[in-house]
Amino acid sequence: MEFHILGQQLVNGLALGSIYGLIAVGYTMVYGIIGMINFAHGDVYMVSAYITAICIAVLSYFGISSAAFLIIITLIVTMFIVSLYGWSIERIAYKPLRNSPRLAPLISAIGVSLVLQNYVQVSQGAKTQAVPTILPGVFRFGNETDFFQITYIQVLLVVVSFASMALLTYIIQKTSLGRQCRAVQQDPKMAAILGINTDRIISTVFVLGAAMAAIAGVLVTLNYGSFDFSVGFITGVKAFTAAVLGGIGSLPGAMLGGIILGMSESLFSGFVNTDYKDVFAFSLLVLVLIFRPSGLLGKPLVEKV
């Protein structure tokens, strides 16, 4: 095994894993609070990639070229608009179905996912979009021939995703809002009796999840540079895999699951086979669920009669 390839794959895996972790947070929080797989989440992430590109294009048109400024403005705008998406989706497609059979919100989520994909495809065209490199530059390790590199964007990606995860964990653990979220997660009826506006909390959770997906979208777009309207599905499924891997409902679990998935996927495609990397990711999911159904950090599910 060559050391520099291993190093490179680990770096790529960490970057990929942080992204999965960020998106997984949205799945895990929504699942934790209303017990529903939010199928449209991957497409929310896809929308955020488009908004990032649009934002960069508009800002460059007005002659802004400072990388830091560009990235910060793009992050803020994308988070704002994508949060609106998350909020409206919940309001339109899930809220009226709060008390209906378990499958109904899932079907409407699949509907939302189709609508979002097709809406973006119709408006922006089906072609692959790209963004210019905003932050060139790499750190290099190793000698002239055998080296691995970490781009500045990758550093930014990992730092920003860890920072936002830390912020989110702080919000959930320490603030009043977070306490309300956890209360609703444990027992929505009791929380409502104690004066918590559960509908508002659920909306907030969707907004937080969408904002995290927006951060992921911005970072991925800056890192890989190209995307199209269908990226949401596969990324979404993998992020969900990450959430399950870490134990659904658990925030640190989502991040851990994301990084494990990203690392193993990256190592697999580096040393075994690129074509089957998705097969590998899904097989990992199946194996984890068979041998450890509650995930790595999740609490085992106890069924009560």
Add this chain to the structure above:
Amino acid sequence: MFSNPNDPPVLAAFKDSLLVGVIALLIFGPISGIILDGYSFNTHFKTPLILATIVFAGRFAYQMAMLTPWGQKFLERLAFSKGKRSVYVGSPNDHKYLWIILLVLFAAGLILPFYLSKYALTVAILAIIYVLLGLGLNIVVGLAGLLDLGFVAFYAVGAYTFALGSQYIGLGFWTAIPVAAALAAIFGGILGFPVLRMHGDYLAIVTLGFGEIIRLVLNNWTSFTGGPNGAKAAEPTLFGLEFTRTAKTEGHIPFHEFFGTVYNPNTKFIFLYIVVFLMACLMIFFFSRLRSMPMGRAWEALREDEIACRSLGINHVIVKLSAFMMGAMTGGIGGVFFAAQQGGFVNPTSFTFFESALILAIVVLGGMGSTVGVVIAALVLTLLPEVLRDFSDYRVLVFGGLMIFMMLWKPRGFLPIRRPYFSKEGQA
């Protein structure tokens, strides 16, 4: 946000709608207003403005309607159904004349293909294939209550069994049907056995992963499956009679020569239609009988309360597995017909997650567990895209929108499930 409790109702409605309109503008603005073109962009601000105006007008109209007693009553009648009874118990008298209706429908279904064009025939065959798939998934999701998001995997197994089977071991159309059914059921068993002990939603995601694995393997294992180029299946035959203009295989006679009629390219599709139609009827009959048998009752009981069932000594893994395998089997049969309908050519792009979602939508929209509902939903959902073909760009958009709307309007589907009844009095 900026509304005031003292506002007169019309003003409050206006403010509320304005807020909704502004949100809509923010949502539609960037995606449909600024079109990316390489690294730069073109602006089309008209589109988001129109969309936001529509949203604003719709919301305002709704709010105004809510202010009048007439409008309130109207909207109530339209109402998004909430908390209605989930299960209807049918009376035996409901079914008094049912057999006449069924007979008429059956005869009509058999006569229909002779009056259809080739294009309409392929669509009709596809619609009936989806009826089959819907019936299969209905067992898994509707009756046994197991959420399967990877049903397309079994469909793919069926289609590829026929295609690869005829390529490598010379499998014909008729032999492919039982072989594909068995193989799909075995796949269902292999997947189901370890997975069925899991909690419901995990099952959903594992089946989704399984569906993707099958598709990816079919796509990447180029040396065996032909990869993205697909695989070619044999032409269907009837007692060795081919439906081609001239016989492709040595010693075979084309259908039209045998009967001394003129060659008609539709014959093959009429034949396929009739076979798939009969197969679907058989399946409907089979499943409706199965539902009132101990096995069918165990499925439904397990869906309602797993712990109670296990306490009563029902082996939940075996019962679930039987549902899963039977659903998979039906999917496999559907796959064979699909390969034949496609002119014998299948490739992995036909087996994406969208298909699974479509089949699931058929089951849920039809009313889970209800056979009639599933049949109607399958026909509507496969014919609808053909009707919408003129708006082909917006097809999926309309389809997804309808899926959301139907769920909001009737979360339990068109025709909610009916309990099979025991006694003449109709008390179950």
